[in-house]
Amino acid sequence: MVRRQNAAEAERDLVRVCHTTADPTVVQDRVLHHLRRLLTADAAFFATADPTTLLFTGARTEEPLTGSASLFLDNEFGGGDVNAFASLARAPVHVATLDDATRHDRHASARYRDIMRPLGLGDELRAALVVAGQCWGYLCLHRTESPRGFSTREVALLERVGPHIAHALRRAVALCRAEQDTVVNRPGVLLLADDLSVVASTPEAEQLVDLIGRNPSGFPLPAAVCSVAAALHAVQRGVPLDPSATVRARNGRWISLHAARLQGPAWQGTISVVLEPTDTRGTPSVLLGAYALTPRETEVATRVLRGESTRTITDGLHISAHTVQDHLKAIFDKTGARSRRELVGLVFAPR
Template sequence: MPGSVPREQAERDLVRQCHAGLPLPDLWGRVLRSLRRIVPVDAAFVATADPATLLFTGAHAEEPLAGASARFLENEFSGADVNRFAALATARRHVSTLDLATRGDRVASPRYGEIMRPLGLGDELRAALVAGTECWGYLCLHRADGGRGFTAAELELVARIGPHVAAGIRDATVRAAPRPGPQRPGVLVVSDDLALVASTPEAEALAEVLDGGPGELPLAVQALVAALLAAERGRGPSPLGSTVRTRTGEWVRLSASRLTGPVGGVVSVVLDPSRPASGAVARLAAHALTAREREIAVLVLRGRSTREISAALFLSPHTVQDHLKSVFDKTGVRSRRELVGLLLAGPGG
């Protein structure tokens, strides 16, 4: 129960859990248990995100949220509601509440009127979990309707712990040693209402090591399709895809496109585990590189010389070398060859 231990001690315990090197399922459980010792929560949702695209890559949702994931995704990509996760990820402040964003007028939010109120939910506290400049996940806490909303002190607490939770997600995502998993690309065919229409055996195997059960769509796939549908309706940019870590520690690249022809109203999603550098951008982000340093590291990965990088980025060769030295320092390597080996081999490689 909140208040059963001193708040300062409970917060310290929560932060310690974030830096204990826990795998994601254990991290989620311990963070939510520790958080509930400080903040009353009636339902919670936690998710991982691709730092490059800000799309969901996996999630844990408590009831009654789990059964409404498709409606929450549609709302997230509608572009017409407050506190969307991707907006919080790029905002100056990464946390907010529904009551704060609507000035206490909850019915101004379609998410509240169409999804949350029918589920008996009232105020919600949302946070983009950002470590450095990279968003690694999202947190959403709900209160039952009719009760009090989240306080300013609770909002500040979540703002303080958010970067620590993000670091825990980052470390669990990036450093987990890979185990052998499916190696051939697969295809899922998904309807516009986010239902699975057809799949290849390879895709089914990959979906199961993401977070989907037999016949279920992983959240990463649902989010990518929802983003594509929003783009088709003019509500956002067309998604470039996302990179997801499986439960077996492999990296899978997801891409989606509209199928045309006699079969209408369906989207093809390709799940490709075959490219060894699929997780390179995420691994770079885990070392707290700046945007410019990541650009240079990716070009090194592609075999570009200092002169070629200089021309591509309109930088002097001396500036390129300065950035590259910083990349070496942050990643703990001493040469281009070691950097490429680190990124391509990945954790445990």
């Protein structure tokens, strides 16, 4: 960790990385590297998120967390524990420590009692990574067991840099490039047991799972698959979640995931996860959000993507044609598109 006089420079380096790096894996590597110049973190969990449903779309864990990833997942979606990531995303303040949330009674948290303490971990510093009102990921930093937890200075640091990290994740969604050219056009189905082990799968599901990628998360399946299944468990316990997510795949295309419980005695306890290559469904809101459009610009862009004319947009939004053109100019400036046709291609074509 740097000395105090160098902290400002180290923080500037971290912010610079967030505004110049487009690969999500590189973003995570560099963010953690620069954060550790500023504070002590003995282990870290770093996830990307669907800003619409707030579920994980990817995750990485460090030892000693990896072997307990499934336990953390159960706790996260089980409801009732402090500092759940989705709760932080919705809260006015998006950063919190375990010690502050429990008033320094760590045993009040089931996550601490059942998972962290047996791993030799003490306080944790959690953040929902939010920018412009949208959550693009989560970060949790852990310290080994000690009465000394994270300081108010360290909380304030993460509050300052959190929006920059969120910007980096948002930018990575917009600018990511295809790693492979595999194309899967048909949906796939995974059947999972309650412990998330695979009961059965279609060939298309196996291909789509591979395209989502296996982040170093410790989960038995990609984090997005586990997240929608865990959210389904939570829904059945009365927690208001949408067991769905949209993920940018390694071939540059989009995949939507949705979990549901199968009915009938032969399928009791079985979870169905449908994975579907998608173009218009769910994609525009995620990708347009990645370009930091204003709410009105997003409305105009969404109507352009539907093929609406300027006249139809003016009638639907009750604005002038001149205002529509002003919004389109701003949209083109932010996305790099030069025409309506290029905007459609930018959103729907694989990159």
